[in-house]
Structure formats: C-alpha cells, structure tokens
Amino acid sequence: MNTFLLLLQDALVAAVPAVGFAMIFNVPAGALKYCAMAGALGHALRLGLHQFGGMPLEWATLLAAGVVSMVGIQWAQTWRAHPKVFTVAAVIPMIPGVHAFTALLAVVEIDRTGYTPELFAKMMENGLRAFFIVAALAVGLALPGLLIYRRRPVV
Amino acid sequence: MISEEEQRQITRVCAQATILLLQHGAESALAETVCRRLGLALGLEVVEVVLVANGITLTTICRGRGCTTVRRNSDRGINMHVVTEVQRALLRVEAGQFDLDGFSGRLAEIQPLRYNRLLVAVMVGLSCAAFARLGQLAHGQALEWGTLGWAFAGSGVAMLLRQTLAHRGFNPLVNFALAAFVATSIAAQGVLHGWVGNPRLAMAASVLLLVPGYPLINAVSDMVKGYVNTGLSRAGTALLLLLASCGGIVLAMTVWNTWTWL
Numbered sequence: 001m002n003t004f005l006l007l008l009q010d011a012l013v014a015a016v017p018a019v020g021f022a023m024i025f026n027v028p029a030g031a032l033k034y035c036a037m038a039g040a041l042g043h044a045l046r047l048g049l050h051q052f053g054g055m056p057l058e059w060a061t062l063l064a065a066g067v068v069s070m071v072g073i074q075w076a077q078t079w080r081a082h083p084k085v086f087t088v089a090a091v092i093p094m095i096p097g098v099h100a101f102t103a104l105l106a107v108v109e110i111d112r113t114g115y116t117p118e119l120f121a122k123m124m125e126n127g128l129r130a131f132f133i134v135a136a137l138a139v140g141l142a143l144p145g146l147l148i149y150r151r152r153p154v155v
Numbered sequence: 156m157i158s159e160e161e162q163r164q165i166t167r168v169c170a171q172a173t174i175l176l177l178q179h180g181a182e183s184a185l186a187e188t189v190c191r192r193l194g195l196a197l198g199l200e201v202v203e204v205v206l207v208a209n210g211i212t213l214t215t216i217c218r219g220r221g222c223t224t225v226r227r228n229s230d231r232g233i234n235m236h237v238v239t240e241v242q243r244a245l246l247r248v249e250a251g252q253f254d255l256d257g258f259s260g261r262l263a264e265i266q267p268l269r270y271n272r273l274l275v276a277v278m279v280g281l282s283c284a285a286f287a288r289l290g291q292l293a294h295g296q297a298l299e300w301g302t303l304g305w306a307f308a309g310s311g312v313a314m315l316l317r318q319t320l321a322h323r324g325f326n327p328l329v330n331f332a333l334a335a336f337v338a339t340s341i342a343a344q345g346v347l348h349g350w351v352g353n354p355r356l357a358m359a360a361s362v363l364l365l366v367p368g369y370p371l372i373n374a375v376s377d378m379v380k381g382y383v384n385t386g387l388s389r390a391g392t393a394l395l396l397l398l399a400s401c402g403g404i405v406l407a408m409t410v411w412n413t414w415t416w417l
Contacts, residue, residue: 010292013285020282023270025180025369026234047293080246081239082185088372089235093289097366098359104401105416122417138375146379153188155242 003052007044014043014093022089031086034075038090042068046094058132065091065140073144076155083154084141091137096130103127157198157217161255165197166215166222168259172241173204173211174226175262180233182373183382186211189245196248197255208388232321233369236268272318279364280311287360291353299352302360305345309361313338317364328399331365335403338362343411354415358404365400367393 018039019032027035042064049060072087106123110116145154157165173190177183183206194202194215201216214223244261247253253261284307291298313334320330342361346354370393377386408414 006292010289013288013292016278016285017282020275020278020285021368022235023275023278024233024364026236026268026270028236028239028268031235031239043289051293080243082181082242084182084185085235085239088369091372092368093286095366095368095371097286097363097368098290100366100397101359101362101401101404102417104397105404108401108405109417119417134371135375138372139379141372142376142379153192155246 007048010047011040011044015040017093018090021092022086025089027085027089028081031079031081034072034079034086035089038068038071038075038086039093041071042090043093057129058136061094061133062136062140062143064094065137066143069141069144073149073154080155087141091141094133094137096133099126099130099133103130159220159222162199162215162217162220162222164259165194165199165255166213166224168197168255168262169194169202169204169215170211170213170224170226171259171262172245173213174228175241175265176238177206177211177228178231179237179267180235180369180373181238182380183377183385184380185238185242189242193245193248193258196245197258206382206385208385231267234267237265240265272315275318276311276314279314280307283307283310283360283363286363287356290356290360296353301345301351302353302357305342305351305357306360308345309338309341309357310364312341313361314364328395331396332399332403332406335362335365335400336407337403338364339404339407340411343407343413346413346415347411354413358413358416362400362404365396367396370396 015036018035022032022035045067046060046064049055049063050057053060068090069083069087072083072090075086076083103123103126106119106126110119110123169190172193173186176186176189187204187206190204190213191202199215199217203214205212210225210227212223212225214221241262244253244258248258284303287303287306316337317330317334320333338361339358342358345351345357351357370389374386374389374393377389408416
C-alpha cells in the first residue's frame with residue numbers, strides 16, 4: 001500500500017474510536033467533530049513518525065499528543081470550553097490498551113502455570129510500554145500548558 | 156461590599172461548582188482554577204482550595220473574615236457536557252453577565268447529557284472494530300472482516316451490559332469484570348468456530364472499551380501538575396479497573412479454553 005493511502009486510511013479509521021469514546025465521555029454533540037479531526041490527525045501523525053520517520057513509538061506519541069493539544073487549544077478558545085473536553089477523546093485511539101491487558105494477563109499466567117523467562121519478559125515489556133505511552137500522552141497533552149500558557153488559563 | 160451571608164453563599168456556590176467538575180471527570184488543575192477564578196470574580200479576596208482523593212476543603216477570605224467548608228466527592232461518571240457548562244457559566248461571570256444568583260441558577264439547571272444507550276453501544280462496537288483495523292494496519296496485514304466483525308459484536312454487547320449494570324448501581328469493578336467476561340466469551344465463539352483470521356487481535360480488540368483511558372490520562376496529568384495525591388488515587392482506581400477486566404478475560408478464556416492471547 002502506498003504511504004499516503006496508508007496514512008489516510010489510518011486517519012479515517014482512528015476517527016471512529018475518537019468519536020465513540022467521546023460519546024462515552026458525553027462530549028457535547030457540537031464538539032464531536034473536533035474529536036474526530038484531532039483523533040485522525042494524532043493517530044496518523046504518530047504512525048507516520050514511527051513507521052516512516054523511524055522515531056520510537058513513545059516519542060512519536062509524545063509529539064502527536066503535543067500537536068493534538070496545540071490544535072485543541074485553538075478550537076477550545078473559539079468554542080469556549082476546556083481543551084481536555086475534546087483532546088482526551090482524541091488521544092484515546094493511541095491508548096496502549098492491548099499492551100496493558102497483555103502485561104496483566106502475563107502476570108496471571110505466571111501465577112497459573114509458573115514462572116518462565118518468556119512470560120516475565122512479556123509482562124515487563126508490555127507493562128513498561130503501556131506505562132511510557134500513557135505518560136507520553138498525558139505529558140504531550142500538557143505540553144502547551146507547560147511551555148506556553150504557563151501562568152494564564154487557556155480558556 | 157460583601158456581607159457575611161453573601162460570602163457564605165459565594166463559598167457554597169464555589170464548592171458546588173468544584174464538586175460538579177470533580178464528579179464528572181475534570182482534572183484537578185481545572186477544578187482548582189475554576190474554583191479560584193469564580194470566587195475572585197464574585198468579589199472575594201482570597202480563595203484557597205485543597206483537593207484530596209474524595210473531597211475538597213475550601214476557605215475564602217473577605218475583609219479579614221474567613222469561611223471554610225468541606226464537601227465530599229463521589230464519582231458520577233465522566234461527563235464532559237457538565238464540565239463545559241460549568242466552565243461557560245464561569246466565563247459569563249467573568250464577563251459580568253452573571254451575578255451570584257445567575258450563576259447558581261445556571262448550575263442548578265445543568266442536566267447531564269446522556270447519549271442514547273443503543274447508539275453508544277453501536278458506536279463503541281464500531282470503535283473496537285476500528286481498533287482491530289488499526290492493529291491490522293500497524294502490522295501491515297490485509298483487511299479481514301471476521302476479526303472486525305467479532306470485535307464489533309463482543310464490544311457492542313459488552314457496552315450494553317456495562318450501561319445496564321451502571322444504571323442498576325453495580326460497583327464499577329464488578330461491572331467491568333462481567334463486561335470483560337461477556338466480550339471475551341463472544342469473541343471466543345468466533346475463534347472456536349474458526350471464523351476469525353487473527354484470534355489474538357479479535358479477543359484483544361473486543362475488550363478495549365474497558366481500558367480506563369480518561370482516568371489514566373488524568374492520573375498522569377494531575378501528577379505532572381503537582382496534584383500527586385489525587386493523581387495516585389486516580390491511577391489506583393484505573394489499575395483496579397484494569398485488573399477487574401483482566402479477571403473477567405481470564406475467567407472467559409478458562410471457560411471456553413481459548414488461550415490465544417499470550
């Protein structure tokens with residue numbers, strides 16, 4: 001598949017969970033389109049930086065979340081609401097859910113069938129990756145506040 | 156000139172706004188800022204608020220008079236509509252469009268938005284199918300509908316169950332464990348009958364609706380912004396929810412004997 005088509009498909013597919021989870025979080029209907037656009041942008045940007053830019057997944061996540069947050073702040077100021085109202089739903093497609101569950105299941109499996117170095121490695125690798133990606137997402141979303149809006153509120 | 160009675164009323168409405176934000180999933184930094192901005196905009200001199208994991212303590216000072224109040228916080232589920240409305244009411248106070256009565260009247264009017272349950276379940280099903288597709292894209296796999304379809308079915312039904320149990324007042328941990336059991340059981344049927352091209356992806360995608368993404372992100376951002384105690388409490392809650400879901404998954408994999416995940 002050519003690179004552009006891959007990124008485009010990734011963006012369109014990622015917009016679906018951004019909207020789906022925005023509805024779980026009861027984001028007002030008027031803001032759902034922002035969730036979709038920011039979700040698409042963030043996930044495709046991360047895939048591009050990681051697969052084609054050769055950046056480690058965690059750093060790509062940090063950058064993508066930072067960009068989503070910057071865009072979110074612009075919309076937040078015109079829409080008059082806190083940016084987290086839509087930026088958190090927008091980064092939901094990047095949440096490392098599979099890694100988190102795999103790590104916990106490896107813990108259960110160690111208890112059930114006994115210790116093996118492979119299971120232990122699985123637990124550590126997935127758990128650490130989940131931890132660092134979640135940290136990158138949260139810090140990425142906080143970046144504009146930490147660097148630019150230091151002493152004044154965004155909205 | 157603010158009388159003692161007015162100061163008490165302003166303090167009460169500040170506490171109410173802060174609690175509304177915390178109950179509906181706003182991060183600590185936002186809740187504290189809104190509380191302080193509101194008190195100052197309504198004419199108080201000092202507003203100090205301390206957030207703990209399940210409550211707030213608020214002290215206001217006006218012309219040397221102090222007024223302190225404590226409120227308990229109980230989780231009402233994430234609702235960004237309420238957060239938006241409280242923030243907009245604050246902006247109107249700051250713009251001079253609302254006085255104390257206007258603001259408290261507006262707070263009382265807020266009816267938390269709830270989307271139609273069936274619509275949410277379908278959207279969540281589509282979301283989890285989309286997660287499966289994102290997994291295929293990331294690993295360069297071709298489009299395979301069986302995996303997507305079973306992820307959709309498992310997560311959609313689990314979401315309906317999750318909403319029903321939450322509505323009936325079940326503990327979230329019980330709720331998440333049961334939902335994970337149902338989602339994994341449904342996806343396991345597709346795996347057992349060989350209708351799924353990538354069993355691991357289908358089973359994983361069908362439980363992704365149970366990842367507590369919002370509490371996890373709030374936990375880290377609270378801690379980054381200096382609210383370590385609320386951050387740790389959120390992280391603890393999120394980890395417990397993940398463990399409860401994990402219990403449901405393990406139970407389902409034991410019942411159906413489909414250990415395809417690891």
